[in-house]
Amino acid sequence: MSKFELPLRADLQGQSPYGAPVDLVPVRLNVNENPYPPSESVVAAISAAVGTAAREVNRYPDRDAVELRAVLADYLNHESGVKIAPERIWAANGSNEIMSQLFSAFGGPGATALTFDPTYSMYPEYARDSFTKMVSIPRRADFTVDIELAIGEIASHAPNLVILASPNNPTGTLIELVEIEKIVIAAGEVGALVVIDEAYAEFRREKNATAVKLLDTYPNVVVSRTMSKAFGYAGGRLGYCAVSEERIVQALKLVRLPYHLSSISQAAAIAALGFAQESLARVHEITGGRVHVASALADLGVRVAPSDANFLYFGEFVDAHLIWKSLLEQGILVRETGPSGWLRVSIGTPSENDQFIQSMRAIV
Numbered sequence: 001m002s003k004f005e006l007p008l009r010a011d012l013q014g015q016s017p018y019g020a021p022v023d024l025v026p027v028r029l030n031v032n033e034n035p036y037p038p039s040e041s042v043v044a045a046i047s048a049a050v051g052t053a054a055r056e057v058n059r060y061p062d063r064d065a066v067e068l069r070a071v072l073a074d075y076l077n078h079e080s081g082v083k084i085a086p087e088r089i090w091a092a093n094g095s096n097e098i099m100s101q102l103f104s105a106f107g108g109p110g111a112t113a114l115t116f117d118p119t120y121s122m123y124p125e126y127a128r129d130s131f132t133k134m135v136s137i138p139r140r141a142d143f144t145v146d147i148e149l150a151i152g153e154i155a156s157h158a159p160n161l162v163i164l165a166s167p168n169n170p171t172g173t174l175i176e177l178v179e180i181e182k183i184v185i186a187a188g189e190v191g192a193l194v195v196i197d198e199a200y201a202e203f204r205r206e207k208n209a210t211a212v213k214l215l216d217t218y219p220n221v222v223v224s225r226t227m228s229k230a231f232g233y234a235g236g237r238l239g240y241c242a243v244s245e246e247r248i249v250q251a252l253k254l255v256r257l258p259y260h261l262s263s264i265s266q267a268a269a270i271a272a273l274g275f276a277q278e279s280l281a282r283v284h285e286i287t288g289g290r291v292h293v294a295s296a297l298a299d300l301g302v303r304v305a306p307s308d309a310n311f312l313y314f315g316e317f318v319d320a321h322l323i324w325k326s327l328l329e330q331g332i333l334v335r336e337t338g339p340s341g342w343l344r345v346s347i348g349t350p351s352e353n354d355q356f357i358q359s360m361r362a363i364v
């Protein structure tokens with residue numbers, strides 16, 4: 001290696017990139033993917049759409065993704081019962097990019113973002129990259145958010161952004177709509193936007209429990225969603241948000257990279273969205289699996305946090321790493337994340353779930 005010293009930003013020196021360990025074991029239940037690959041009809045529709053888009057790949061894509069945003073608006077209307085105009089929808093390469101754009105536009109030097117720990121481990125990275133100060137408020141021991149505490153912290157920190165993952169990763173905890181509403185009101189009083197990260201929304205038990213319902217009532221709400229989970233489209237990289245007012249989308253356009261969403265990405269996502277019904281039917285199988293795995297873990301005397309997502313958070317072990325390692329030795333990869341003593345397992349196919357349960361029986 002040469003002696004040249006990379007002029008890397010001081011705050012990035014010595015840091016490791018985000019990423020769950022990728023081990024090609026037979027049963028991968030560590031990154032909350034949808035275990036079902038697309039059907040042959042979905043594959044054919046995506047292939048045809050990409051083929052058509054390829055004929056014009058000499059041209060830049062529609063930088064505002066107008067057609068895709070209209071299809072996403074229809075889907076959201078169907079899924080949540082709320083009609084949001086396509087102008088109030090924004091799309092990007094995964095909800096990761098949506099979040100990063102939100103931090104770029106509304107965070108920044110001198111700005112603060114407030115969230116509730118344990119939660120999605122990428123939030124501090126968006127804050128770091130946008131030079132936003134991050135304040136983390138602890139959740140209760142059962143991983144719910146203490147709303148009175150949250151309201152007090154919002155008043156005292158006067159953040160620019162409040163980030164609420166609901167259902168939360170890694171715990172699966174959903175925040176009730178009435179409680180989100182209280183946070184939105186408190187945030188409005190200090191001029192903060194509330195971003196509800198609903199990456200796992202389609203797996204919720206109560207259909208009404210989505211912050212999409214608040215978008216027409218309050219001016220300061222952003223709901224972030226993704227096709228990575230319910231649609232089984234993690235590799236396609238398509239996330240989106242629905243917002244209270246169109247000017248929030250205009251602000252995101254200021255910070256997005258030119259032509260951030262390729263014509264291939266737009267065409268493929270539109271094709272996949274044509275199969276929403278099929279994807280939502282799979283969601284039922286996964287939530288059925290969640291009930292099955294949760295009750296099997298409970299039978300073993302393991303604590304399981306109530307989950308509205310496609311994964312379960314379970315503990316509390318004296319040595320969670322040992323459990324993680326023993327599962328890995330049996331070809332099953334789960335995730336060590338969040339507070340020590342707890343592990344997270346994604347819901348897989350029925351056979352993957354049974355392999356996980358059998359291994360847990362042998363270990364515990």
Ligand SMILES: Cc1ncc(COP(=O)(O)O)c(C=O)c1O
Nearest residue numbers: 094095096120169199226228239
């Ligand atoms: C809470 C939460 N938000 C966002 C994401 C990112 O999803 P995407 O694949 O849309 O970038 C994840 C992924 O695991 C997540 O857990």
